[in-house]
Amino acid sequence: MGSRWIRPEVYPLFVTTGVAVGICAMQLVRNITTNPEVRVTKQNRAAGVLENHDEGKRYSQHGVRRFWLSQRRDYMQALDNDPPAPK
Template sequence: MATNRWLRPEVYPLFAAVGVAIGICGLQLVRNMRINPEVRVNKEKRAAGILENFEEGEKYAEHAIRKFARSRPPEIFPNLNRFFSDPQKN
């Protein structure tokens, strides 16, 4: 049976990874449909043509996560990087 083949405990991490990926794609799709200034779902907004609304585009591009990440160092493990790059201090 197909259930015996696919519903084994070894396959659960695969289902979890695919589920997380589908969730991230769904959230990004909803985010773009709701607040992206270049996406227009309503017919009235589509009829407006190209809008020169730079403030709305800036607000969409400069969200809170990007502002937070900009002030952080571009490293995943800064302490570990310092440990291996400068062993004299340790």
């Protein structure tokens, strides 16, 4: 029998590398398409510096960030809600 070209031990490495590349690609596409400071076309670049505060706020406060900030951050919620028992 010949040796295997890809061993099963490296599958987790391929998965984590694939996820990292996917996250980088997603962020790159998000920045190119929705970032108010990035202008790809010549017509948009000719506009100069714009004062788009609303557009910048929409970009920075996206859905994932709004969801994350709305969640409780208590790590020990059961201990925080119950007062300690008297001795």
